[in-house]
Amino acid sequence: MAKMNLLQAINNALITAMEENEKVMVFGEDVGHFGGVFRATSNLQEKFGKGRCFNTPLTEQGIIGFANGLAAQGSSPVAEIQFGDYIFPAFDQIVNETAKWRYRSGGQFSVGTLTIRTPYGGGIAGGHYHSQSPEAYFAHTPGMKIVIPRNPYQAKGLLLASIRDDNPVLFMEPKKLYRASVGEVPEDDYELPIGKAEVIKEGKDITLLAWGAQIEIIEKAAEMAEKDGVSAEIIDLRSILPWDADTVAESVMKTGRLLINHEAPLTGGFASEIAATIQERCFLYLEAPISRVCGLDTPYPLAHEKEYMPDHLKTYEAIKRTLQY
Amino acid sequence: MAKMNLLQAINNALITAMEENEKVMVFGEDVGHFGGVFRATSNLQEKFGKGRCFNTPLTEQGIIGFANGLAAQGSSPVAEIQFGDYIFPAFDQIVNETAKWRYRSGGQFSVGTLTIRTPYGGGIAGGHYHSQSPEAYFAHTPGMKIVIPRNPYQAKGLLLASIRDDNPVLFMEPKKLYRASVGEVPEDDYELPIGKAEVIKEGKDITLLAWGAQIEIIEKAAEMAEKDGVSAEIIDLRSILPWDADTVAESVMKTGRLLINHEAPLTGGFASEIAATIQERCFLYLEAPISRVCGLDTPYPLAHEKEYMPDHLKTYEAIKRTLQY
């Protein structure tokens, strides 16, 4: 065990994967000698050579196109998109190519070895283009897996699992936590399961569901509600696609109430899918409407970032509303 | 009034708009002399000259980038993306640029005059890449409007409204209906409202909601159910963003049941947003879970297209399940 922040845990996972398998290659804008603008890939070029860790030209569609080809060839690319906000030029390569590669070839070819890493999310005074949470855009895309860790321990275990998973994985890192989240991380190799939510805390009155950096928000709200005598169950979804509807449904059947929190705008956010599925699965158990506490339906603002964010206070108020329904 | 098919109605709307306003310009791949691969832009180049109706090079990101600039300059571009499946290379220009242009400049600049037309949807033996229904990808994008007509009359009125609306509009045309849907269309100028759903048929037992080509599917299912004595209310959403939650909620408060049908895959499809919103608004009125009859969570297949489609039989069965709940 060692104390690591989230970035260090990712760096550690990359080293573990690259040591184990020489087919793992890490690349993207500034990831080479410099180690990435956040330094997640620090020292990898020194350790593993320029062939396996390198800068690419500044083209996201090229990075993912290249990574698709490299994965189809049999290597295990770990491509970095410098900010989640800049993943959209690669949207076609991801949605039309990565996700459909195996299906369209009847399983003859696949890019299952591909992992795409990208920092996402707000709370860092980044405004429009350094704050977005684009997970829902990808969650409508059969063939992709989407994984989001909430702390260093999760980050290492889930990233290792993502790199080794034989399906393309979009691994989204809450950049707000890069240095802020620090915890014990095993130095050994380990994996955490993809597709499984984690019940962080059991409770009986309401289920609070989130992922990534918003976990600490719902935890804080739960603490506030606890003082009012509310017992909240807290779940980290961890995988957005495929998502663990069983765990969520089971919890909701017990608590009778569900609140989902995410940073992305409300409309068409992934909370909508969860709400739609759970209202169907748990119809007779629900004691109040499923509540969504999300970003506003605006581009991500700067001056009003604090007001925009689905913070613990908004969550706490929504818990109260749900319980009083 | 004249009998027109959906393509003719669109062509007619474009002529109307171009005659009225010389700033309206129509372009895209093959839209010039040839009139587009579906012939929606037939004769426009002859009528209005090469300056106002022209071929572009084969680059969707370029087409929308160019259209963004042209709109910002004050012209009214109507850009065609040849198939909805090929809109993804332009995803960044749409999601990061078109949609955020006005907001990021505090309203100093805008591309509100932009209209993007694209054929979408399946049922034409098009497989993966000539069948997709990508509306949900865009519905998570504040700043965009999304409009889908179901027949020639709607097409002309909604397209004219879209071109003149001072917000960027993604206008999606159900290509399966291009020639199949024929109806009376006024030759005069008229507009239909954006953001308003249309109650096509009143009923009292269940609300059936769809858009585009799926309207005829739910109508067919409703007819079948009628024979079992079920009275279905049928709503065409018409605008996906912003969507008319009031009309839907009002209907559901009356019928107590809601079924949403779309071609796109279930997970993260726009039905999820509707279900999430309506379960909240109509919680105490719902007599059964909101039902979603959608495409499977796979890429769009070819050989199994018939099985994949959310057809009238699947819809009919879902109506029965909902009523028997």
Add this chain to the structure above:
Amino acid sequence: MHDRNHLANVGMTHEVNVITNGLLDIPMLQMLAEDGTPHKEATLPELDEKTAKDILHAMQYVRVLDERMIGAQRQGRISFYLACTGEEAATTASAAALKPQDMIMSQYREQGALAYRGYTTEQFMNQMFSNEKDPNKGRQMPIHYGDKALNFMTISSPLGTQIPQASGYAYGQKMEGTDAVTICYFGEGAASEGDFHAGLNMAAVLNCPVIFFCRNNGYAISTPASEQFAGDGIASRGIGYGVKTIRVDGNDVMAVYAATQTAREIAVKEQCPVLIEAMTYRLAAHSTSDDPTGYRSREEEEKWRAKDPIARMKAWMTAQGWFDEEANAKVVEKMREDVLNELKRVEKVDVPVIDEIIEDVYDTPPWHLKAQLKELKEHISKYPEHYPKTSGRLNRG
């Protein structure tokens, strides 16, 4: 940390020099004149009799296939087809200059390459009829071939996407250190996509052994090359990327073969990309959904029909004593029959069983897909007559 001076190789001028395309003038390699006689100055590549015959065979085969399948589409037997007619030399001779271990990533009009590699009529048919024998499992429209054994990547419709992919594939080959390259085919229209730019630039910077083979056939559906770009074709772009470039007469088997051979040598030896622009013409309609009379003249087509690559190759082979008109006529007749027979046989083969609908989305179907399949099967069994292609075999295997 070495000093990198981005001015190191830049000369200087003191007057405003506006550089225009005039500076560049990329000539086109032609070895056989249109009548099949070699140019005196040309050093023909070594092409043995067997290879020459194999090339001609593949060229003639795809011409036959094109004719037959266009016919089949008109009869409503298949939904869609896309012919290679006029471009047989470009697509066949280039493939012939490769090794079997080289990966082919194509656009969609390269059946010549596939036929040369040995894709059988049955395989062509299985794909086009989307049946259960097709290893691609009938998931894409006709002509989206793909075959792992032949190192021919399954085709994808979105244009240009294979270009950066080919760079990545070749990078992987380089890292493995095998004697293998990737060839990436695309049209001059697809070269307008952003992916073209990304792919060529990345290949150049990352030293990927990939051959970019552009078929400049003058049209992208209805859009003539003159409305596609304003520069000197696609070849002139190679220079901008620092990619070695060859422009070749795409209707000249010898020239295409020589150019591709040279390109492969360079790619392997120098571990770098090479761009080939093959000047040719799409004699066919864009696809069976298209009618070119709306956008080009008969005369133009006739002019190009006279440059038929198959006729040119035959003429040259005749001069070598490698071609016998009569024997060939029989071979071609046999091809026609075979294609027709295979078509008739294969069109009766079933579509894949319904279970396949959820397979290959992931390596193994997750819970939600299993649930969706279960529901679908129950539904089909309720309305078997509405799903005739699959209802008969709901219990697989």
Add this chain to the structure above:
Amino acid sequence: MHDRNHLANVGMTHEVNVITNGLLDIPMLQMLAEDGTPHKEATLPELDEKTAKDILHAMQYVRVLDERMIGAQRQGRISFYLACTGEEAATTASAAALKPQDMIMSQYREQGALAYRGYTTEQFMNQMFSNEKDPNKGRQMPIHYGDKALNFMTISSPLGTQIPQASGYAYGQKMEGTDAVTICYFGEGAASEGDFHAGLNMAAVLNCPVIFFCRNNGYAISTPASEQFAGDGIASRGIGYGVKTIRVDGNDVMAVYAATQTAREIAVKEQCPVLIEAMTYRLAAHSTSDDPTGYRSREEEEKWRAKDPIARMKAWMTAQGWFDEEANAKVVEKMREDVLNELKRVEKVDVPVIDEIIEDVYDTPPWHLKAQLKELKEHISKYPEHYPKTSGRLNRG
């Protein structure tokens, strides 16, 4: 329907000619030597005293602004800053060669152009402090300036997106028939994006009067130009698109001014795009989030510091008798004070009222945004101390 022969201008060869970049050699226009003396062969552009002084003023102003704002960022007064240091000539002299009605679409490092156009210190500050006086309404990070009155399009972070946009903007100008062009600035890194390819190709084919102005400053954050492309800079790409191209010493005011003037003339007269590649160097860190010692040497920086564009311009102006060191020192000192004073004043200005959060998403807020605002205001009024920037003014106006 005219006959379009895509071979019309193609010459022929009979040997395999591999074209390499060697063919092209695009020289760099320099008019003033590094010490400020004009080259004998150079015909200097007509630059009157006032314009020369305005250019120098703007250059010095942004240098001062850069220093001060980097300081302010270190003190935690603003969150982010991005300096133009070293590239003042490229960004200022180019803007000086334009007319006020020309649209500027920039990347983010072009404060020289903005200062030249007359953007005031107050305006710079309002944007950087995201306050209610900023017409951009504080929605983006510092340095994302934009001003309708100055024809300076609000900056957007995603790189390269403005390139095809500029083509479209210029097309609109052409259709209106006014004497106006668009200038589009971008870095050599951004030129790797697919949007670059799309934008240049479309401008060439559609004859858009746009000046593409590439600042090749050797780096994209940590990535040196040598890992960005393998060709002869960005200029060599222009040829591939059939776009007239000029390469210029970006640290030479005279050369940049002359090149841009020529480019504008061509763009207007011939209604076509022109590409300028300005060779320069990013003397500053990429931004305040960056530390270049991790990826480049002090010596390299020093070499470029010696090519300071401001010093060169001063030397030339001194020779013209247009520059007085002492008077200038006072002007610069005054600039420093002004910037600091304005900074102190503006940092106290409020952020926009909370109602603004839903405005400008659409022309008018739809129902759902109104509902979200209402809920948000109710919430803020419940916890005013948690939203101190907006809770004090919940009832606007």
